[in-house]
Amino acid sequence: MTPSRCVSGPLRRHALRAGLLLGALGALGAGELLGAPPGPEAPRLRLRAHAHNDYEHPRPLQDALELGFGSVEADIHLVDGRLLVAHDLWQVKPERTLEALYLEPLRERVRTNAGRVVPGAPTFWLLIDLKSPGATTWPVLRSVLEKYRPMLTVFGPDGTQTNAVSVVLNGNVSRALLAAEPVRLAALEGRPEELEANPAPHLVPWVGESWNRLFTWRGAGPVPEADLARLRELVARAHAQGRQVRFWAAPDFEPGWRVVLEAGVDRINTDRLTALAQFLDAIEAAQAAGF
Numbered sequence: 001m002t003p004s005r006c007v008s009g010p011l012r013r014h015a016l017r018a019g020l021l022l023g024a025l026g027a028l029g030a031g032e033l034l035g036a037p038p039g040p041e042a043p044r045l046r047l048r049a050h051a052h053n054d055y056e057h058p059r060p061l062q063d064a065l066e067l068g069f070g071s072v073e074a075d076i077h078l079v080d081g082r083l084l085v086a087h088d089l090w091q092v093k094p095e096r097t098l099e100a101l102y103l104e105p106l107r108e109r110v111r112t113n114a115g116r117v118v119p120g121a122p123t124f125w126l127l128i129d130l131k132s133p134g135a136t137t138w139p140v141l142r143s144v145l146e147k148y149r150p151m152l153t154v155f156g157p158d159g160t161q162t163n164a165v166s167v168v169l170n171g172n173v174s175r176a177l178l179a180a181e182p183v184r185l186a187a188l189e190g191r192p193e194e195l196e197a198n199p200a201p202h203l204v205p206w207v208g209e210s211w212n213r214l215f216t217w218r219g220a221g222p223v224p225e226a227d228l229a230r231l232r233e234l235v236a237r238a239h240a241q242g243r244q245v246r247f248w249a250a251p252d253f254e255p256g257w258r259v260v261l262e263a264g265v266d267r268i269n270t271d272r273l274t275a276l277a278q279f280l281d282a283i284e285a286a287q288a289a290g291f
Contacts, residue, residue, distance in 0.1 A: 045280040046070070047121055050267040052248060055085045057273065060101045065109065067277045068118060071125035071267055074102055075171070078132040078140055089131070098141075102126060103148050110151045110164045123153060123166045125267075127189065127206075134173035145185040157182040160202045168206050179203060189246070192234055201242035206267070207234075211250035219251030223259055235264045254279055 047070035054072035057063045064072045076083045076098050084092040085101050106124070109117050117124035130137045145152060145167065153166035167186040169178070178188055190204035192214070212218075214234075215227040238245045246267035250256050253272070257279055260268055270276040 044120075045261075045284045046277055047118065048261075048266060048268050049273070049276050049280060050125075050127070050246060050269050051273055052269045052271050053087060055096070055101060056087070056271075060085075061105055063273055065117070067273055069273070069277075070118065070121060071127060072102070073127040073129060074098060075129040075131050076137070076141070078137040081140065083137070083141060083144060087131075098128070099144060099147075103144070106165050107148055107151055116164050123162050123164060126165055126167050128167060128169050128186070130169060130171040130173050132172065134171070134177055138169075138173055138177055142181075142185070149185060152185045155184045155187045155202045155205075158202075160187075160205070166205075170208065175199065175203065190243075192238075195234075195237050195241060195243075198241055204243065206244045206246060207238050208246040208248065208267075211247040214247075217251075217259075219253065219255050228259075228263070231259070231263045231265075239264065 046068035049064075049067070049069040049071075051057065051064040051069050051072040053075065054060055054064055055074050060074075061072060074085050075087050076085055077089050077092055078084075079089075079092055082094070083098040084094070085096045085098055086092040106117060106126070113119065128141070130141070148165075151164045153163045154161040168189050169186050170189045173188065175188060175190070175194075178184060178186070187202065187206075188204045189206040189208045190199065192207050192209050194204060195207065214230065217223045217227045235245050244266035245264075246269055247260065247265065248269050250260060250269060252270055253275075257268060257270075257276060261280075261283065268276065268280075
């Protein structure tokens, strides 16, 4: 059964034309929009796309970069003093290090791309999920990040010095662990309940949560008004505090993407990179056409 796409608001009008627009985009030819790194005139909505568990895609980092995504996610395990990228410990491979898959390619991209990962974008976000204990993993990660300081955003006690790449951490790392270091090359993805305490945005620039923990809608039928109200309130509150918002496990197809996009969610989480890029292009084209 195909999930209903009943979403209220301006994006509903755009969505009515999505099929025609996607067809038009496909007719533009390979490399016009899909496949080449985006320049200043390329679609900007793609910068809100987040490659969830990016290391599981055919070409880690590169697929997301070629589609113009603004953020990617890498899970790491500390194994024999090395930061290995994998979802589960049994999947680690010695050659798949955080540096080899992400930090080195990003540094090369910055070197050859006028000091930016994506042209015209203020920064590119690297979300690192610590799967091994934070008390032992963070010191090693901190040391690794220091090697790449010239391209990394610096999070300080009074603000953020934005650079080509911004690192935000999730998983087994506590606020207290990072807060003890007033100047850092990484910040935290907090949880929605932390908005009550209103931590400094240079310590917690993102808030993220599992969609299924907060909302009942799974992509079929109209979105319950209670879900929409809660979603909009959370986004508005986070934005008022200077933070970005991300949800994982949200419905990863067009109805779900429309809901989070309309609500102003900053990082649209996906495992379907090309499909999301096409959807965002269609919405952007509709907006440009005045629909």
